[in-house]
Amino acid sequence: MKFSPKCPKIRYNTIMSAKNTTEQKKHPAGKLIVLLYYKFVQIPDPSYEVFLHKKVCESIGLKGRILIAEEGINGTVCGTRRQVEEYKRFCNGHSLFGGIVFKESRAIEQPFPKMIIKERPEIVTLRHKVDLKNTGKYVKPEELHDMLERGEDVMMIDMRNNYEYKVGRFENAIQPDTDKFYELPEKVKEMKDLKDKKIVTYCTGGIRCEKASALLVEEGFADVGQLEGGIVKYLEKYPDGHFIGKNFVFDARMTTNGDTESGKQVLAKCEHCGKPCDQYRDCTKPDCHQLFIGCEDCVKKYDGLCPVAVKDLEKMAR
Numbered sequence: 118m119k120f121s122p123k124c125p126k127i128r129y130n131t132i133m134s135a136k137n138t139t140e141q142k143k144h145p146a147g148k149l150i151v152l153l154y155y156k157f158v159q160i161p162d163p164s165y166e167v168f169l170h171k172k173v174c175e176s177i178g179l180k181g182r183i184l185i186a187e188e189g190i191n192g193t194v195c196g197t198r199r200q201v202e203e204y205k206r207f208c209n210g211h212s213l214f215g216g217i218v219f220k221e222s223r224a225i226e227q228p229f230p231k232m233i234i235k236e237r238p239e240i241v242t243l244r245h246k247v248d249l250k251n252t253g254k255y256v257k258p259e260e261l262h263d264m265l266e267r268g269e270d271v272m273m274i275d276m277r278n279n280y281e282y283k284v285g286r287f288e289n290a291i292q293p294d295t296d297k298f299y300e301l302p303e304k305v306k307e308m309k310d311l312k313d314k315k316i317v318t319y320c321t322g323g324i325r326c327e328k329a330s331a332l333l334v335e336e337g338f339a340d341v342g343q344l345e346g347g348i349v350k351y352l353e354k355y356p357d358g359h360f361i362g363k364n365f366v367f368d369a370r371m372t373t374n375g376d377t378e379s380g381k382q383v384l385a386k387c388e389h390c391g392k393p394c395d396q397y398r399d400c401t402k403p404d405c406h407q408l409f410i411g412c413e414d415c416v417k418k419y420d421g422l423c424p425v426a427v428k429d430l431e432k433m434a435r
């Protein structure tokens with residue numbers, strides 16, 4: 118499916134420097150642990166839980182981003198092994214947050230500038246009510262891997278956004294051409310020809326598939342599965358499996374899995390010159406900050422500006 122030329126506006130205070138990339142190659146594992154997790158659970162007083170979480174995370178010294186809503190909790194936090202284990206103990210001892218499945222990846226340096234904990238109307242924004250009792254059935258990473266190894270006729274649908282799919286995805290997966298998750302209810306209407314197919318949806322850590330797979334079921338798709346734990350859980354088991362390219366993440370690392378054979382495959386192109394490239398950059402124009410894919414040469418040539426900013430400059434010069 119086609120890509121939209123728009124890239125998302127995500128601002129980071131700390132985009133990984135060239136130096137860090139070299140260090141990443143020397144120590145692909147990294148010493149910090151990034152936890153990705155969610156739980157759909159009825160939370161009677163989200164603002165109290167935000168208050169409590171702020172206290173706890175501050176005392177542990179974690180950084181990251183946590184959203185709490187009446188429908189549950191969704192977070193990414195990073196710290197040392199000791200810190201993340203302390204956080205897990207807090208969650209497990211909490212009457213609402215027990216039994217969370219934590220997915221792990223590594224980081225060389227702290228990829229979050231601070232700890233942000235917010236109350237939101239939804240923990241993942243679909244802006245469309247779905248019944249979470251009717252989600253697609255869970256497909257474990259092992260089951261999916263076996264299906265793909267056998268070459269089973271299964272249609273994989275990537276429920277992430279364009280810019281994520283662009284740099285890494287399951288082989289032969291399709292993507293509904295969304296820049297934002299809440300565009301999905303409209304896009305699903307264009308996918309009617311897939312209604313009788315065997316479908317497995319996936320996303321980064323599984324949270325978007327809870328709502329997306331429920332939406333497909335609601336729209337009358339016959340056989341809907343969702344990858345349990347998402348790409349991160351699959352990569353924990355099969356770093357060199359059927360997920361090719363880089364796994365986009367919403368922190369300063371930008372992507373993970375770049376050090377495996379599958380991860381080294383470059384699926385995208387420099388948005389300036391068209392050379393194979395999958396390095397995301399934050400446009401250096403202060404009022405722009407668009408995320409774009411740019412090769413080393415073009416970043417030097419255009420001072421780190423995105424193609425839109427370069428065109429604007431050219432127009433002004435004329």
Ligand SMILES: [Zn+2]
Nearest residue numbers: 387390412415
């Ligand atoms: Zn280029």
Ligand SMILES: [Zn+2]
Nearest residue numbers: 400405423426
């Ligand atoms: Zn720009």
